[in-house]
Amino acid sequence: MAGDSGALTLTTADGVALEAEWATLPPSASGPLAVVVLAHPHPAHGGDMRSLVTSELFRALPGRGVATLRFNFRGVGASGGHHEGGMAERADVAAAVAAAAGAAPDVPLVLSGWSFGADVSLAVVDPAVDGWFAVAPPLRILPGDAYLAADDPRPKVLAVPEHDEFNPPERCAPKVASWTNTTLEVVTGADHFLVGRTGHLVDQLVAFVHGLAGSDASSDATAG
Numbered sequence: 001m002a003g004d005s006g007a008l009t010l011t012t013a014d015g016v017a018l019e020a021e022w023a024t025l026p027p028s029a030s031g032p033l034a035v036v037v038l039a040h041p042h043p044a045h046g047g048d049m050r051s052l053v054t055s056e057l058f059r060a061l062p063g064r065g066v067a068t069l070r071f072n073f074r075g076v077g078a079s080g081g082h083h084e085g086g087m088a089e090r091a092d093v094a095a096a097v098a099a100a101a102g103a104a105p106d107v108p109l110v111l112s113g114w115s116f117g118a119d120v121s122l123a124v125v126d127p128a129v130d131g132w133f134a135v136a137p138p139l140r141i142l143p144g145d146a147y148l149a150a151d152d153p154r155p156k157v158l159a160v161p162e163h164d165e166f167n168p169p170e171r172c173a174p175k176v177a178s179w180t181n182t183t184l185e186v187v188t189g190a191d192h193f194l195v196g197r198t199g200h201l202v203d204q205l206v207a208f209v210h211g212l213a214g215s216d217a218s219s220d221a222t223a224g
Contacts, residue, residue: 006021006022007019007020007021007022008020008021008022008099010071010092010095010096010098010099011095012074012091012092012094012095013091013094013095014088014091016074016079016080016081016091016092017079017080018071018072018073018074018079018080018092018095018096019049019071019072019076019077019078019079020049020069020070020071020072020096020099021049021058021069021070021071022067022068022069022103023058023059023061023062023067023068023069023070024062024067024068025062025065025067026062029065031107032065032066032067032104032107033064033065033066033107033108033209033210033213034065034066034067034104034107034108034109034110034130034209034212034213035066035067035068035069035100035101035103035104035107035108035109035110036057036061036066036067036068036069036100036109036110036111036112036133036205036209037068037069037070037071037093037096037097037100037109037110037111037112037121038054038057038058038068038069038070038071038112038113038114038117039054039071039073039092039093039096039111039112039113039114039116039117039118039120039121040054040070040072040073040076040113040114040116040117041053041054041114041115041116041117042115042116042141043073043075043076043083043116044083047076047115047116047117048072048076048077049070049071049072049076049077051114052193052194052195052198053114053135053136053193053194053198053201054070054114054117056198056199056201056202057112057198057201057202057205058070060198060199060202061202061205061206064202064206065206066205066206066209067100067103067104069096069099069100069103071092071095071096073089073092073117073120074088074089074092079092085141086116086119086120086123086141086142086146087123087142087146089120090120090123090124092120093111093113093120093121093124094124094126097109097111097124097126097128097129098126098128100128101128107213108130108131108209108212108213109128109129109130110129110130110131110132110133110205110208110209110212111124111126111129111131111132111133112132112133112134112135112205113134113135113137114135114136115135115136115137115138115166115192116138116141118134118135118136118137118138118158119134119137119138119139119140119141119142119147120141120142121134121149122134122137122139122147122148122149122150122156123142123146123147123148123149124148124149125148125149125152129154130154130155130212131154131155131156131157131208131212132149132154132155132156132157133156133157133159133204133205133208134156134157134158134159135159135194135201136159136160136161136164136166136167136192136194137158137160137167137172138166138167139167139172139175139176140166140167149179150176150178150179150180150182151179151180152180152181153180153181154181155181155182155183155208155211155212156179156181156182156183157182157183157184157185157204157205157208158172158176158182158183158184158185159185159187159201159204159205160172160184160185160186160187161186161187161190161191161192161194161197162186162187162188162189162190163189163190163191164190164191164192165191165192166192169184169186172184185204187200187201187204188200
C-alpha cells in the first residue's frame with residue numbers, strides 16, 4: 001500500500017456507489033502498521049469526509065505509520081443514493097471495511113468515526129474489524145439495540161470530549177458501563193468539534209493501534 005494514495009469508488013451491498021479516498025504511507029515506507037476506516041459526521045449538518053476531525057486524522061495518520069481510508073456516506077458529495085438516517089449507512093461502512101481489509105489484509109483494521117460516523121460504526125461488527133475508535137459518539141442516532149459493538153469482545157475506545165455538547169463523559173459513562181471490552185477516554189479541554197485538540201486525538205488513536213498491532217486480538221475476534 002505504500003504510496004498508493006488517491007480517489008476510488010466503493011460499491012455497497014445494496015448497489016450504491018460511494019466516493020472514497022486513500023491516504024497511504026510514503027513510497028519509502030515498508031508497509032502500514034494498521035489501516036483505519038474513517039466515517040464522517042452527520043450529513044444533515046454539513047458533515048462529509050473532509051470535515052475537520054476526519055480530515056485531520058486522514059492527514060496525520062500516514063505519517064505515524066497508519067494507512068487511512070475515508071469515504072462519503074450515501075447522498076453526500078459524489079456518492080450515490082440519499083441520506084437514510086443511519087441504518088442503511090451501515091452498508092456504506094461495511095463497503096469501506098471490505099476495501100480496507102482487501103488492501104491491507106495482514107495488519108489490524110480499526111473502524112473509526114466522528115459523531116454520526118461514530119454511531120454508525122458502532123453498529124457494524126464486520127469480522128475484518130480488529131477494534132473500534134469512536135470519536136464523540138452521541139449514542140442516540142440509532143435505536144439502542146443497533147449498537148452491536150456493545151456486546152462484541154473486540155476492543156473499543158470511546159474518545160469523548162470533556163465538554164461535549166451532546167454526550168459528555170458523565171452522561172456517556174453510564175450508557176456504556178455494561179459494554180464489553182470498552183474504554184472511555186476523555187479528551188480534556190475539548191468540545192464536540194475538537195478544535196485545537198485533534199493532535200491529542202491522533203495520539204490516542206495511534207496508541208490504540210499500537211496496542212492492537214502488539215496483540216493477538218484479531219485471532220480471537222468474532223463476527224458478532
